[in-house]
Amino acid sequence: MGIFSYDFMRNAFIASTFIxxxxxxxxxxxxxRGMSFLAHTLSEIGFAGAAFGxxxxxxxxxxxxxxxxxxxxxxxxxxxxxxxxxxxxSAVSSLFxxxxxxxLSLSNQSSSYATTILFGSIIGISSQDVVQLIGLAIFxxxxxxxxxxxxAFDSFDSIxxxxxxxxxxxxxxxxxxxxxxxxxxxxQIVGSLLVFILLTLPPSVAKYLGRxxxxxxxxxxxxxxxxxxxxxxxxxxxxxxxxxxxxTIEFIFYFLALGYHNLHN
Amino acid sequence: MQTPLLTVDHLNFGFYDRPLYxxxxxxxxxxxxxxxxxxxxxGKTTLVRLLMKQLKxxxxxxxxxxxxAVSIGYVPQFRNLEDEYPLxxxxxxALNHPRHFPWMTASDKQxxxxxxxxxxxxDRQHQRLGAASGxxxxxxxxxxxxxxxxxxxxxxxxxxxxxxxxxxxLMDLVKELNQKNGLTVLxxxxxxxxxxxxxxxxxxxxxxxxxxxxxxxxxxxxxPEELQPVVEYQxxx
Numbered sequence: 200m201g202i203f204s205y206d207f208m209r210n211a212f213i214a215s216t217f218i219x220x221x222x223x224x225x226x227x228x229x230x231x232r233g234m235s236f237l238a239h240t241l242s243e244i245g246f247a248g249a250a251f252g253x254x255x256x257x258x259x260x261x262x263x264x265x266x267x268x269x270x271x272x273x274x275x276x277x278x279x280x281x282x283x284x285x286x287x288x289s290a291v292s293s294l295f296x297x298x299x300x301x302x303l304s305l306s307n308q309s310s311s312y313a314t315t316i317l318f319g320s321i322i323g324i325s326s327q328d329v330v331q332l333i334g335l336a337i338f339x340x341x342x343x344x345x346x347x348x349x350x351a352f353d354s355f356d357s358i359x360x361x362x363x364x365x366x367x368x369x370x371x372x373x374x375x376x377x378x379x380x381x382x383x384x385x386x387q388i389v390g391s392l393l394v395f396i397l398l399t400l401p402p403s404v405a406k407y408l409g410r411x412x413x414x415x416x417x418x419x420x421x422x423x424x425x426x427x428x429x430x431x432x433x434x435x436x437x438x439x440x441x442x443x444x445x446x447t448i449e450f451i452f453y454f455l456a457l458g459y460h461n462l463h464n
Numbered sequence: 465m466q467t468p469l470l471t472v473d474h475l476n477f478g479f480y481d482r483p484l485y486x487x488x489x490x491x492x493x494x495x496x497x498x499x500x501x502x503x504x505x506x507g508k509t510t511l512v513r514l515l516m517k518q519l520k521x522x523x524x525x526x527x528x529x530x531x532x533a534v535s536i537g538y539v540p541q542f543r544n545l546e547d548e549y550p551l552x553x554x555x556x557x558a559l560n561h562p563r564h565f566p567w568m569t570a571s572d573k574q575x576x577x578x579x580x581x582x583x584x585x586x587d588r589q590h591q592r593l594g595a596a597s598g599x600x601x602x603x604x605x606x607x608x609x610x611x612x613x614x615x616x617x618x619x620x621x622x623x624x625x626x627x628x629x630x631x632x633x634l635m636d637l638v639k640e641l642n643q644k645n646g647l648t649v650l651x652x653x654x655x656x657x658x659x660x661x662x663x664x665x666x667x668x669x670x671x672x673x674x675x676x677x678x679x680x681x682x683x684x685x686x687x688p689e690e691l692q693p694v695v696e697y698q699x700x701x
Contacts, residue, residue, distance in 0.1 A: 344566060348561065351559055356556065356559050358543050359559065363560055409550060410551060410555065410590065410592060411552060411554075412555060
């Protein structure tokens with residue numbers, strides 16, 4: 200296929216494969232912990248972090264990592280009580296969108312740069328970015344494997360985990376850091392505003408179709424991979440935004456999985 | 465006489481101006497089944513937390529037998545699992561595996577099969593927990609707590625939300641595990657009938673103190689009003 204004769208398309212495929220692997224796996228825990236909304240907020244915080252990076256003249260990914268890691272723990276603590284989760288997350292995300300706009304304006308970047316951060320830039324991924332993304336993806340996946348038992352127990356049955364003496368607060372912080380890194384990785388390619396698609400829709404598909412955690416991870420990763428791969432190819436062929444295709448494909452998967460679930464229950 | 469599994473010796477504990485226990489002393493023999501009863505607010509849950517070492521006695525001591533060592537399994541009072549909860553009963557029970565990696569070894573699987581068999585869940589193991597019946601859910605909670613083979617089980621009001629038949633089914637199962645495996649059981653409950661039917665002795669906590677007696681000596685009529693079995697029609701006095 201002629202598509203792979205371009206460096207930027209090869210980079211985009213490699214990068215999106217690792218993003219799909221990471222978000223597919225991490226998303227299963229996001230969904231089980233009821234944190235989809237937080238994933239959304241973190242992607243906005245990532246946008247502000249990237250803008251801050253541009254303002255300081257450091258790589259946007261570093262700005263994103265710094266902002267999401269620090270604030271995810273703060274948001275996680277603020278929203279520990281379910282009754283005020285939505286409002287506290289909304290409040291924090293409003294503040295960060297504002298900050299993002301401020302930093303972009305202070306750094307004298309054109310509005311096209313904001314679109315790049317918000318909606319991702321597949322064409323703009325260099326080989327160096329790819330190496331960094333692969334490194335972060337491996338870091339996230341290894342961290343999930345190391346903490347697997349605690350993450351699984353606390354995410355799928357936090358009351359039971361607490362009853363068995365697990366330090367669920369520690370697990371929660373551990374997970375939020377994993378989530379922050381995943382958001383920063385994902386934002387590179389699908390953009391800050393749409394990173395939560397990959398963190399929420401493939402895991403929802405998995406939730407309706409899988410019955411064990413390995414099954415759910417497999418389904419979630421598969422749904423994410425198919426979405427980004429087909430999205431890239433269609434984007435290449437049509438010149439339409441890749442994010443549009445990924446969003447549409449994941450939505451269709453979600454809709455089909457929900458239909459299947461309703462038919463069988 | 466056998467070494468007690470648990471010895472509580474002159475335990476004092478309270479919150480601020482609300483003392484809960486003064487000089488609470490009792491023992492649990494290995495293989496015994498004991499009900500912990502009392503009205504709301506007398507400190508049943510606090511006692512459980514003390515026994516699980518989540519709280520420290522202010523004075524007095526809680527001592528567990530050293531040889532063989534005591535390991536505690538705890539079935540909490542509430543679980544908030546939604547109908548769409550995805551995991552199968554088997555996967556849910558396996559969450560409590562004392563392993564550190566995503567995969568299970570042959571002996572892990574054996575332990576899992578054994579506990580599913582003991583709790584009569586083998587036939588239903590692939591059922592989604594979210595779609596399981598109330599009784600199956602309770603058995604799954606129990607199985608999860610039993611997976612790492614504790615020898616002391618604390619059941620916290622586990623029957624409260626269940627219908628009568630399911631309660632009996634669950635308690636039959638607990639009794640069976642108690643008799644077959646010598647599991648020591650502390651059953652926290654409001655239900656005097658279940659306490660009488662299934663346990664050997666009861667520990668009653670009241671505002672003024674406590675009593676520990678064989679259930680045969682339980683006089684339902686002298687129990688605190690809140691614990692009296694509900695009667696359908698109550699005459700005005």
